[in-house]
Amino acid sequence: MIRSLYSGISGLKSHQYKMDVVANNISNVNTIGYKSSRVNFEDLIYQKTNQSGVYPSYVGLGVNVSGVDTIFTQGGLKSTGRPLDVAIQGNGFFVLKDPVTTRTYYSREGVFYLDKDGYLINGHGYRVQDVNGADIQINNPEAVVTLTIQNDGQIKLVRSDGTTEFAGPIGLMSFKNPETLERIGQNVYSATIDTQTSFSSPVTPGQQGQGILVSGYLEMSNVDLASEFTEMIVTQRGYQANARVITTSDQMLEELLNIKR
Structure with a gap:
């Protein structure tokens, strides 16, 4: 009873x-x-x-x-037309680093900005990492006329003097057991002691099973x-x-x- x-x-x-x-x-x-x-x-x-x-x-x-x-x-892709809005079509996470705590985070959100020093950041100021695990920085961002992000993560810059430069590429990281990632909030995840990465460092989008980047789009909720x-x-x-x-x-x-x- x-x-x-x-x-x-x-x-x-x-x-x-x-x-x-x-x-x-x-x-x-x-x-x-x-x-x-x-x-x-x-x-x-x-x-x-x-x-x-x-x-x-x-x-x-x-x-x-x-x-x-x-x-x-995979969530659906929504067109925004903004060059710094980037969606991942396929596998992988953006790698972000907090410049204050140096802690590394992972995210599927691709709403990026350029700060006053030319660093590519997300809405909370975390810096986007390239394939070498370094901060992506654009020199003299005020002289950039157009900026496009290609499918392989390369950032193509056209400056006011007509010259073309490339930065990046944006790196992606994947995990053997993504379900062990800790949900922090703010659309980011953190690795735990049980998390196993698929690679020792971020890799180029479109290679080694990683998804490609689609500029001007955002991945919506699934x-x-x-x-x-x-x-x-x-x-x-x-x-x-x-x-x-x-x-x-x-x-x-x-x-x-x-x-x-």
């Missing part, structure tokens, strides 16, 4: 956790480069109720959240609203079912207490 109460409570907690993840996915449906999350459940320990016989009996003690996976499928709303309904019904388990168990306890009356 009491076991069912605690099983119901574990179901409520687990389904509330799943609803939190679903809500976060929906809230980020228009976040550039966002990758959706998925909750996995697992059953808890079992109590053996029959100590004899060939086929022992067990009663489960509820459910628990075993983990939250990140789904790294959240599927139809799937998320379906998961919301399933989660809500699961929550209601577990609440009903608690209510029914309470009614059975009440009947037991009323036997002596």
Whole structure:
């Protein structure tokens, strides 16, 4: 009797956790480069109720959240027409470095800018790294008339005197187990002690299985609203079912207490 109460409570907690993840996915449906999350459940320990016989009996003690996976499928590309908006079509992450802490981050968001010193940065000031793991810097950015980023990550510059120069190329990094990346927020990930990179340093886009860069486009969120709303309904019904388990168990306890009356 009491076991069912605690099983119901574990179901409520687990389904509330799943609803939190679903809500976060929906809230980020228009976040550039966002990758959706998925909750996995697992059953808890079992109590053996029959100590004899060939086929022992067990009663489960509820459910628990075993983990939250990140789904790294490709998001759709949206045209912006801005040269410093870059989408990755295929595998790989941009490599970013915080100039203050020197910490390295990884991202699928390609909204870049040039700061006053000519460094290629993202919206939080993290510097984009080239294939050698160095900051990408444009000399005399005020003299640049046009700037284009090619599919292989090369940055083509045309200066006011008509000369053409190249910078970069922008490097991409991939991972053997990207699900171990830590989600920091601000559209960036950080490597953990379990993360294994596919290469010792960033590589050129389009090579060694890496995706290509598409300038003037941004990768949108890979959240599927139809799937998320379906998961919301399933989660809500699961929550209601577990609440009903608690209510029914309470009614059975009440009947037991009323036997002596």
